Amino acid sequence: IWRHGLRTPINTYANDPYDEAFFGVPEGVLLPKGMEQHFVRGQQLRKRYVEDLKLVSEKYSRYETTVRSGDFPRCSQSALASLAGFYAGQFNIGNNVPDWPSAWTPIPIHTVPHDDDYILEAFDICPRLFKLEADRMQRTEFQNFLSSNWPIFHTINVNSGNPVDYSFGAIAQMFQSLSIEKDCNLTLPDWVTDEFYNDLEAANNAGYDYCFGEGGFGLPMYPEMTKLISGFLLKDWMDNIAAVINGTSTLKYYAYSGHNFSMIKLHSDWVRCESGADWAWKRRLRIDNRI
DSSP states (O other): OEEOOOBOOSSOOTTOSSOHHHHTSOTTOBOHHHHHHHHHHHHHHHIIIIIISOOSOSSOOTTTEEEEEOSSHHHHHHHHHHHHHHTTTOOOGGGGSTTOOTTOOOOOOBOOOGGGOTTTOHHHHOHHHHHHHHHHHTSHHHHHHHHHTHHHHHHHHHHSOSOOOOSHHHHHHHHHHHHHHHHTTOOOOTTOOHHHHHHHHHHHHHHHHHHTTOOBTTBOOOHHHHIIIIIHHHHHHHHHHHHHHTTSOOOSEEEEEEOHHHHHHHHHHHHHHHTTTTHHHHHHHOOOTTO
């Protein structure tokens, strides 16, 4: 399972010198660096599963490989780039076709409409999740956290050109834009000092985890949010593994190309399992040694 590669910012701040026109592609679209990231990762996965472990065949077969993507261009583009690296060098029909890309064969990507995708897009379509998130943001403990970050809000409101905003959204939106531009090696505005950026990142990470169900600010984890965000994905994942174990599936390489939301929740849940907190679930998650 992977998150899409580096993309352009979404709804960046008004005074951002690096707007949609600067990048030359619409907001939220995979950048060339993001394509490169997944092509290289595909090559690494190929070395692991094709060359070293010899688990997957060198040539694509629908009986062995399935890739499930979220219904966003950046997710499907990332999947295509990863598979181009994973199956690089295999024989294809394009060898005798002028201008056919070298050593490339198109590999199918599977998806469902965004509004029906509770496996990879639940964070963006679930009304119950929206309500839980909104309620969690109104808790006094979280509002006190926002108040303690007044210097961050002041810097944003003075420099962004956006309407004055003291919500967590202002922090998250600013960090999204600045972190992407930093990853692109772009020069950030003078008002974005190292101290401000580090404080912004810390506030974003703490608030982000809490808003999507993790414990924080003296409040416990919210299990229902975890189930809604990543439960469908985990169930699909486990069903696929069980199908191979019981012999009803021949798949050897099943990949999900999605977003950070589900990945973060799965990771945090797995860490809890590994720490021994949920021993019964951990026992259920153990995979037959044939896989």
